[in-house]
Amino acid sequence: MNRREFGLLSATWLAAGLPTGLRADETCQSPYMPKITGHEEFVYVWTLGVEGMGDGQDKLVTVDVRPNSPTKGTVINSVSVGGRNEAHHGGFSADRRYFWAGGLDTNRIFIFDVHSDPSQPRLHKTIETFVEDSGGVVGPHTFFALPGRMLITGLSNSDDHGGRTALVEYNDDGDYLATYWMPTADDMRGAVAVDGAVADGYGYDIRALIRKNIMLTSSFTGWSNYMMDFGQMLQDPEAMQRFGNTIVQWDLHTRQPRKVFNVPGAPLEIRFPWGSNANYAFSSTALTSQLWLIYEDDAGEWQAKAVADIGNPADIPLPVDISIAADDQTLWVNSFMDGKTRLFDVSDPHNPKQVYEKVIGPQVNMVSQSWDGQRVYFTSSLLANWDKKGEDNAQYLKAYSWDGNELVEDFEIDFNALNLGRAHIMRFGSAALYA
Amino acid sequence: MKRAALVLTIIATMAAIPFAVSREAEAPITASGLSKHFEVGDDFQYEPPEPGTYDLVAVKSAPTGQVLDTSGAQRDLGTLLNGKISLVSFVYLTCGDINGCPLAMSTLFDIYETSLMIPGLGEDVQLVTISFDPERDTVDAINSFMLPFASDAEKDQKFDWHVLTTEGQKKLAPILEGFGQVVDRGSPDGQINHLLRMYLVDRDGAIRNIYGLGQIDPRLLMGDVETLLLSEQSS
Numbered sequence: 165m166n167r168r169e170f171g172l173l174s175a176t177w178l179a180a181g182l183p184t185g186l187r188a189d190e191t192c193q194s195p196y197m198p199k200i201t202g203h204e205e206f207v208y209v210w211t212l213g214v215e216g217m218g219d220g221q222d223k224l225v226t227v228d229v230r231p232n233s234p235t236k237g238t239v240i241n242s243v244s245v246g247g248r249n250e251a252h253h254g255g256f257s258a259d260r261r262y263f264w265a266g267g268l269d270t271n272r273i274f275i276f277d278v279h280s281d282p283s284q285p286r287l288h289k290t291i292e293t294f295v296e297d298s299g300g301v302v303g304p305h306t307f308f309a310l311p312g313r314m315l316i317t318g319l320s321n322s323d324d325h326g327g328r329t330a331l332v333e334y335n336d337d338g339d340y341l342a343t344y345w346m347p348t349a350d351d352m353r354g355a356v357a358v359d360g361a362v363a364d365g366y367g368y369d370i371r372a373l374i375r376k377n378i379m380l381t382s383s384f385t386g387w388s389n390y391m392m393d394f395g396q397m398l399q400d401p402e403a404m405q406r407f408g409n410t411i412v413q414w415d416l417h418t419r420q421p422r423k424v425f426n427v428p429g430a431p432l433e434i435r436f437p438w439g440s441n442a443n444y445a446f447s448s449t450a451l452t453s454q455l456w457l458i459y460e461d462d463a464g465e466w467q468a469k470a471v472a473d474i475g476n477p478a479d480i481p482l483p484v485d486i487s488i489a490a491d492d493q494t495l496w497v498n499s500f501m502d503g504k505t506r507l508f509d510v511s512d513p514h515n516p517k518q519v520y521e522k523v524i525g526p527q528v529n530m531v532s533q534s535w536d537g538q539r540v541y542f543t544s545s546l547l548a549n550w551d552k553k554g555e556d557n558a559q560y561l562k563a564y565s566w567d568g569n570e571l572v573e574d575f576e577i578d579f580n581a582l583n584l585g586r587a588h589i590m591r592f593g594s595a596a597l598y599a
Numbered sequence: 600m601k602r603a604a605l606v607l608t609i610i611a612t613m614a615a616i617p618f619a620v621s622r623e624a625e626a627p628i629t630a631s632g633l634s635k636h637f638e639v640g641d642d643f644q645y646e647p648p649e650p651g652t653y654d655l656v657a658v659k660s661a662p663t664g665q666v667l668d669t670s671g672a673q674r675d676l677g678t679l680l681n682g683k684i685s686l687v688s689f690v691y692l693t694c695g696d697i698n699g700c701p702l703a704m705s706t707l708f709d710i711y712e713t714s715l716m717i718p719g720l721g722e723d724v725q726l727v728t729i730s731f732d733p734e735r736d737t738v739d740a741i742n743s744f745m746l747p748f749a750s751d752a753e754k755d756q757k758f759d760w761h762v763l764t765t766e767g768q769k770k771l772a773p774i775l776e777g778f779g780q781v782v783d784r785g786s787p788d789g790q791i792n793h794l795l796r797m798y799l800v801d802r803d804g805a806i807r808n809i810y811g812l813g814q815i816d817p818r819l820l821m822g823d824v825e826t827l828l829l830s831e832q833s834s
Contacts (some may be wrong), residue, residue, distance in 0.1 A: 312809035374813035379643035418653035599785040
């Protein structure tokens with residue numbers, strides 16, 4: 165029997181019917197994950213508790229965004245986790261049944277069941293031993309799903325609470341598997357420094373391009389800075405030296421670092437496009453306010469270069485979250501200090517052009533868009549000690565429609581008024597994923 | 600999509616999947632060369648890592664459970680997995696998703712055929728495919744499906760390929776749960792929504808890698824098998 169005969173044999177067993185149902189999603193998730201290509205039904209907001217506000221606890225807030233629901237645009241569920249942990253980022257497991265969310269201060273990891281009833285997530289498990297498990301990694305940040313496993317970037321370490329850190333891997337049951345320390349100048353772990361880059365060992369985000377077996381990590385800052393008052397840190401020259409200046413290229417399959425690129429000014433989020441021939445990724449630098457392209461050149465080598473300014477870098481707008489459209493043509497870029505979102509035309513990734521901007525609020529951090537790009541959601545909080553003070557400390561989820569020319573507000577939820585806390589990362593849910 | 604069109608699509612897809620066995624490789628090869636005998640596919644634009652240069656951490660223990668083979672005999676899955684390196688996959692025979700079971704089965708078929716080039720490796724490596732649709736994939740059904748393999752004159756020189764089913768959902772559920780294979784059966788058209796997964800299980804029953812769509816690359820799969828074999832030699 166040859167391959168074609170085997171194909172015929174298999175085909176005879178095919179029943180009539182459509183292929184496995186559409187599985188869909190916002191545009192910046194792990195590519196291993198089912199996607200919501202239709203209309204998202206719920207937005208989960210991982211929210212920092214504020215002392216004296218409501219129960220004062222971190223919580224996973226569920227907002228109904230079903231188009232015809234009588235409760236659309238309102239909070240329909242909230243699961244508090246029993247304290248404040250510096251709630252920050254989170255991500256779904258590769259089967260999208262569980263949402264893992266981290267606390268940057270306490271290092272707790274909360275695993276929520278979002279599939280049993282997507283409108284009513286419940287706390288399934290808490291990992292209390294992240295630092296001990298990992299051999300001293302602090303600050304579980306990005307949760308990047310692999311089949312059957314979760315790869316977590318750290319931000320810091322328990323020795324000096326600086327920026328040296330690692331990737332930490334767990335299985336989907338929440339059992340620790342391995343730690344992969346970031347390369348440093350003293351221990352490159354087999355990686356090569358490109359163009360004089362100095363490996364700083366820092367971490368932040370992680371994304372992968374499976375068909376290239378490429379994984380990229382970026383670099384932010386350690387516990388001693390992200391838990392410091394923002395104004396105080398800006399006045400501390402030593403603290404301002406403790407930011408990452410690198411992006412690391414890894415072998416996805418082996419988790420071994422290959423190259424260290426010089427990307428000065430704290431490169432944060434990393435986004436790969438979805439196109440089958442799109443061999444690049446974007447990142448933005450928080451301190452130098454630039455858009456960077458990490459790309460494969462004509463010789464098949466990966467490189468990094470700055471491709472655009474974000475606002476006026478001299479004003480330090482502090483770029484934060486970015487979101488790439490499913491067609492790879494545009495990129496939303498938020499900047500915290502001026503509260504703006506900017507849309508870049510990235511159809512030529514080597515020459516991005518800003519085509520639109522809008523002030524979302526006094527401060528803005530995260531942005532998530534639907535798969536069709538027609539709905540864009542924003543939240544407000546960066547870090548508890550970095551958020552603005554007084555009236556500028558607006559805490560919200562804002563939903564907009566995007567018609568290609570203008571963001572039009574659909575609804576807003578005031579997290580301060582509802583005594584919820586500081587709204588951070590958003591992820592979409594839908595019961596259709598589990599049908 | 601009508602059945603006929605769908606069938607043609609699947610046939611065309613399977614015939615076109617580019618990681619066919621390299622027929623240029625005529626020279627005798629060793630176990631450590633197995634992964635190099637597959638051509639590069641368009642979906643896999645990388646040079647796979649060199650076997651033995653990386654670690655495969657034990658993810659968790661593979662579950663045990665009662666399964667049925669093509670003769671209808673009850674088999675203990677744990678016993679079946681014990682002693683050999685296994686590539687375990689979950690499929691259902693009427694799957695209509697070209698990126699699902701047909702992709703998995705065609706890749707396994709390539710590996711099965713290629714195993715002929717390494718006489719004796721079948722003592723160390725086997726393929727295990729379990730249906731997650733026991734109501735339709737009965738013993739008779741899987742037996743019929745595997746008939747051409749039973750009459751394969753060279754089958755004794757290739758990997759064993761165990762295609763298995765179960766008595767029903769009660770027997771199946773703990774196996775799926777133990778591996779972490781997600782299956783949703785709510786589709787009114789009888790199709791079963793599932794995430795494509797393959798599992799590399801070592802001789803001691805530990806899951807050493809889990810593969811999803813985009814990783815069903817025979818070079819990668821067999822490179823990991825080689826890595827396990829090399830780690831056994833060095834330990």
